[in-house]
Amino acid sequence: MTVEVALQSYLTMPHVERGMVVGLFGGSFNPPHDGHRLVAEIALKQLRLDQLWWMVTPGNPLKSRSILLPLEERIRLSEELTRNRRIRVTAFEERLQTGFTAQTIDHVLSRNPGVHFVWIMGADSLKTFHRWQRWRHIAASLPIAVIDRPGATLSFLSSPAARALSHSRIDESDAGILAHRTPPRWTFIHGPRSSLSSTAIRQGTPGN
Numbered sequence: 001m002t003v004e005v006a007l008q009s010y011l012t013m014p015h016v017e018r019g020m021v022v023g024l025f026g027g028s029f030n031p032p033h034d035g036h037r038l039v040a041e042i043a044l045k046q047l048r049l050d051q052l053w054w055m056v057t058p059g060n061p062l063k064s065r066s067i068l069l070p071l072e073e074r075i076r077l078s079e080e081l082t083r084n085r086r087i088r089v090t091a092f093e094e095r096l097q098t099g100f101t102a103q104t105i106d107h108v109l110s111r112n113p114g115v116h117f118v119w120i121m122g123a124d125s126l127k128t129f130h131r132w133q134r135w136r137h138i139a140a141s142l143p144i145a146v147i148d149r150p151g152a153t154l155s156f157l158s159s160p161a162a163r164a165l166s167h168s169r170i171d172e173s174d175a176g177i178l179a180h181r182t183p184p185r186w187t188f189i190h191g192p193r194s195s196l197s198s199t200a201i202r203q204g205t206p207g208n
């Protein structure tokens, strides 16, 4: 089914109530795929989220924007893929005029006191996390859940960020209370994995 999207309605932060647990899942989603959906479903369940914000970035600062599908198209495809009332597709970073997660998080946390936010990323993102702007500030601001991804299961552990934050890692059996722990705090969640990637889809070799 084709979904019509009005960009304007995606440029404000989703509504959330005090006391809720909300996962922030940022991505290029260029295009979105079932691997993303699997991450979202694992996070919703394991982190006991009330909502997951599927945040379509205006542009990852570490990637070229030249191959990016238009924001509206990435939103539309995300809406078609995510059929879960707890998943909110949003692109409010476009209005904030930032692709920098530290800035986004400062904004989100200041506007939503009393809400428990968790940042969600795939294991490959943890490998390059030390190159994100103010990454230590991000880790000190909210708990982080890293979801397993083929090709990154073991190597993520030797990444500079994982080493720097090793003292604040908790066991995945405590993922359900991660959102209530004081940061820096993170966990690595194993589980069903998908080897899908947007790169492979763009190249016409999606795999599974």
Ligand SMILES: Nc1ncnc2c1ncn2[C@@H]1O[C@H](COP(=O)(O)OP(=O)(O)OP(=O)(O)O)[C@@H](O)[C@H]1O
Residues within 6 Å of the ligand: 026, 027, 028, 029, 030, 035, 036, 039, 120, 121, 122, 123, 124, 125, 147, 148, 149, 150, 193, 194, 195, 196, 197, 198, 199, 200
């Ligand atoms: N198959 C997957 N398994 C686990 N995490 C994933 C998977 N695909 C993407 N992610 C995670 O989802 C988030 C958004 O990823 P992104 O939109 O860059 O997709 P991608 O498939 O990695 O794209 P590209 O191939 O263009 O780099 C990132 O945190 C990434 O680690």
Ligand SMILES: O=C(O)c1ccc[n+]([C@@H]2O[C@H](COP(=O)([O-])O)[C@@H](O)[C@H]2O)c1
Residues within 6 Å of the ligand: 025, 026, 027, 028, 029, 055, 057, 059, 060, 061, 062, 063, 099, 100, 101, 102, 125, 131, 132, 133
């Ligand atoms: O803030 C940064 O420096 C930064 C660097 C790289 C990626 N990010 C964010 O990480 C999320 C995942 O990006 P991507 O392209 O891997 O899907 C997305 O929300 C990006 O804005 C953020």
